[in-house]
Amino acid sequence: MRNYFSKIGFVLVVAGGAIGLGNAWKFPTLSAENGGFIFVLLYLLFTLTIGFSVFLAEIAMGRLSKSDLANAYSSLAIKYPEKWRYAGLFMLGGIFVLSFYLMIMGWVLKYTVTSIFYLPMNLEEAKFDFTYLISENLSISVLFYSLSFFLTLFIVSKGLIKGIEKLNIIIMPSLFLMLILMLIFCMKFDNGFIKALNYLFYPNFSNFSFQSVLKALGLAFFTLCLGIGCIVTYSAALNEKTNFIKSSILIILINLLISLMMGLIVFTFIFEFGANPHSQGASLVFISLISLFKQLGIFGYFLAFGFFLALFFAGITSAVSMIEPLVFYIINNYKITRVKALIFVGFIVYILGILCILSLNKNFSFLKVNFFEVLDNFTSNFLLPLGAIASSIFVGFFMDKKRIYKVFCKFLNKKVFLFWLFFICFISPLAIIFIMCYQIFV
Template sequence: PDFSKLSVNSILDALGLAFFSMSLGVCVILTYAASLPDKTNFISSALNIIIINTIIGLMMGLIVFTFIFEFGADPTQQGPGLIFISLTTLFAKLGFLGNILAIAFFIALFFAGITSAISMIEPFTFYLINRYQISRKKALVFVGVIVYFLGSLSILSFYHVSAPSLNFFGKSFFDILDFFIQNLLMPISALITAFFVGFVLKKEALQILFQPFMRGIYFEIWYIFLRCISPLAVILIMARQLFF
């Protein structure tokens, strides 16, 4: 590999991708952790998630971009453009095999979206259940209606008939929603969480919580990262997304 192409912006982009792919800043991990048994080794679980997510991400990147460059598709497309333009062009060039791969890919993409949606709506659902003492069914219906409404507006912002009404300041409703959530809400939420755990909660309470799984020098290193390194990394990621 040509490491001369690796820049600070590339590293920040990779950190931003990891930030989003592991759902940091949207309380998904926090919500699931609150439902785990007290003796669950969440340190080991977190490490397993990071390792598996990184390995799968690297594998998919190598596979997808290898095919894109091999068959002359556009590698500069991002997000929906990469999935629905570059990859569909690639599948079309593969003939019958491409049809089979396209069906398998979009079925997998559908289930990836559904499972991600389930995890993303759980924090808000969990909050409604505990804050207002309502049933899970009512909370899910309420959250589902909001998600359906925002999702419908996002889809309609791509439709040529309704797109002009859902474009603001030269950007579609989908782009604005994506920018607001990914570049503002998620980093700010992560900063608040890091500040609360690192500076509001007492260190002794954290030591008791982590004692069965992480103690001594390992805890001290984690505590330094929590108070110093992690907030700085989040600020750099947010600055990269907003200004560079």
């Protein structure tokens, strides 16, 4: 039974990271901003090719090192182990993501609570509520951010198995079932559902640019938690008998399926009630969508509560995935307790999150920097892709190929292994570098 839950738990842990706010918030939003189907197609392509190949590379690092990201680089390197150890700094990407991620989770938690008894009457009222929350109501923003923060730390304090895996075993099936029920309900809205299908699966070049390519690549890495040590950390604790090839394929498919389900659910409501599908950023969920639940009568309150509750629990799972790699590293290298490591990491995360909140508040406009946008763009468009490049080059050129094959040979034939190795050596890093360079210099 333990082996069974270890296998399922691993899938759900990583899938949880993939289907958190990265999918529930970023996927519909970025789809709306970047041309619908063209963006979706690129996201699918990058996830199934580059994302999947890097995912397997990071699993190999974790399985062979049984350690954190920094120690995986240094212990597995056949050349320059001390220099490769510095690549462990990409773990900081998870901390940067977590700081603004928990702020968004605070918004989700606030809407989860208030949707029980209040829903805005229309778009104007919803826009006023959300604008007031992020730009004026500092105490409520900090309160719900703090609740999300301490709940995340509490779960991580229980450890990888007791805290994280048990959370996923309970929550992820419930979340998946809730999304299926919501999707079935959306099918009742013939007009909105058909328009949502057309929007997500019909090309629209009017909102597409080459910048959309980088965003699709960043979203693939974001939803798979690549480049920041999450997969290395989890696979270090993975049961040796687990067929990680099948698990990885299942994770990718779950990731893509839930992304598309979330997109269909959000855009069905958007089109059914005539809202703007091109709303920017978080407003797609917190303004456009929340205002539509009211039009469903008393059922809208239940649906809104279930929707935001699902987002919150999925977000908790993702948040846990972000903070665990650095905590694991500190425990391994400084021989301190998990609680002390959490206090240290948590302090940094909390301060960065407060800065994100303050930078959106109009009373702190003197800060002159939108920490939320800076951290989001820096991590999704640069830090995560750079981390993926590092792991690709490392596995492809600086690890013992015989040791890697020993990990893969139980679940993969040699021809497929050699194809993957070629892909991870040349295709993945060169494609990421080309996309990033085009974005920066052209």
